[in-house]
Amino acid sequence: MFLRNDHGLELAGGGAARSVGNRAFGRVSVATPDPGRLDWLRSAAAGIDWAPDLGAQIGSRDWWRGLATFTALCGTAWALGPTMRPLVGATPSPLSGAAFEEVRGQGIAPLAWGGDTGRRMAANDLVAPLAEAPERPIVDLAATLGEGDDLDHVLMRAGVGRGDARAAAALIAQTVPLGDIQPGTRIALTLGRRPARTVARPLEKLALRARFDLAVSLDRAGAGLVMTRRPIAIDATPLRIQGLVGSSLYRSARAAGAPARVVESYIKALATRLSIGRDVGAADSFDLIVEQQRAATGETRLGDLLFAGIDQGRRKVQLVRWQDEGKPAWFDAKGQSERRGFMGMPVAGRITSSFGYRMHPLLGYLKMHKGLDIGAPYGSPIYAALDGVVQGAGRSGGYGNFVKLVHGGGLASGYGHMSRIAVARGEHVRQGQVIGYVGSTGLSTGPHLHWEVWRNGQTINPRAISFASMQALSGEALRRFRARVAGLLAVKVGQGG
Secondary structure (H helix, E strand, C coil), X not given: CEEEECCEEEECCCCCCCEECCEECCCCCCCCCCCCHHHHHHHXXXXXXXXXXXXXXXXXXXXXXXXXXXXXXXXXXXXXXXXCCCCCCCCCCCCCCHHHHHHHHHCCCCHHHCCCCCCCCCCXXXXXXXXXXXXXXXXXXXXXXXXXXXXXXXXXXXXXXXXXXXXXXXXXXXXXXXXXXXXXXXXXXXXCCCCCCCCCECEEXXXXXXXXXXXXXEEEECCEXXXXXXXXXXXXXXXEEEEECCCCHHHHHHHCCCCHHHHHHHHHHHCCCCCHHHHCCCCCEEEEEEXXXXXXXXXXXXXXXXXXXXXXXXXXXEEEEECCCCCCEEEECCCEEEEEEECCCCCCCEEEECCEEEECCCCCCEEEECEEEEECCCCCEEECCCCEEEEEEEECHHHCEEEEEEEECCEEEEEEEEEEECCCCCCEECCCCEEEEEXXXXXXXXXXXXXXXXXXXXXXXXXXXXXXXXXXXXXHHHHHHHHHHHHHHCCCECCCC
């Protein structure tokens, strides 16, 4: 069976046709013309790479061919390029005479080139030359009160005369103590005309924010200054901030808008009742109430932390900052304050002899050492380890100059070998108050502090004692405290913010 196509007949098997002599079996032969010389040159030129990569095969035949092509193209471009000849433009003739003056009067030129604009009238008999340029009639200035700076010194540095500066400071001091003016306060000044260049300008006006709720201004009236007080209305509604603890109590409270120092106070307050790292979870809710003052002029100032609360679902902690007598303390909503901790070191030094039996350095035999010896430089201050009352202060045998404090709850502490005593018998002292200074009085081999602690009359190791004190409000103080708590809990979240 045969198949037909465009070239004639082929065998159905699709195999190669056999040749019989010079003719193919079953295929019509077609004559192929011989290519001419031009076609041969075109075919040869098409197979040559005329623009090879000059960075590869350097020195080869292809590389030299590419270099020749590059050189030929550059030469052709240079030969066919236009000639660079300057174009000469028309130049106007220079102006002179009246035409020049007319153009100069209407032209604008830099002052450094002596340019002036506008028409000028010639001087006449009414024009009087000035010997020197006149001063400005008034000068407006601004000064800033620095840390530890005096108001009159700031004014004098700004150019106010000594007399006016002291008079202004004395007037302002009648309204507010100068030490209460906050550093960084801006002072607006207006200085008037002075009669001569050798004297300071007189103070015409002065304005400053003396307090957050008071603005003060001074104005000249005749030969003196008159002060005007402008009270500023203040809204003292506290700011309440709440939110979830999340991954970090500190970062969550800061993101909610609480200042860093407020968050630190909040964490310290909660740490007196629970462990922040162990007891506080991500699903707990924090609650802060902060002192806030908002002025009618738009400024806002945040104060101390007033309320620290945390809601853990099964447990709710609510602490209120309360100051009735003495320093502030944190009380719970029931009016009770709990304090836990360890005794701190009463002097900065190193322990040279621990609590327990030891060979006495002077007596030379084994003896019970009932306290701690803390070596410190002569004259170093000694601090009370806890709040207490001075039961004794004076010479006490081998202890030398000795102070004994009673802290309550059967706890007492003693401090020996002092060089000087700084308290008196019956005096109430606070924790951290200086009660004396390191010395070497009594049986002592050198300057150090001998520190003893008694519980119910028995000496104990001062380093091992922990304390827990509970204080509860009662009577009128408790009634005022409960009213304070009710007022704080009535503040809405974000109120005043």
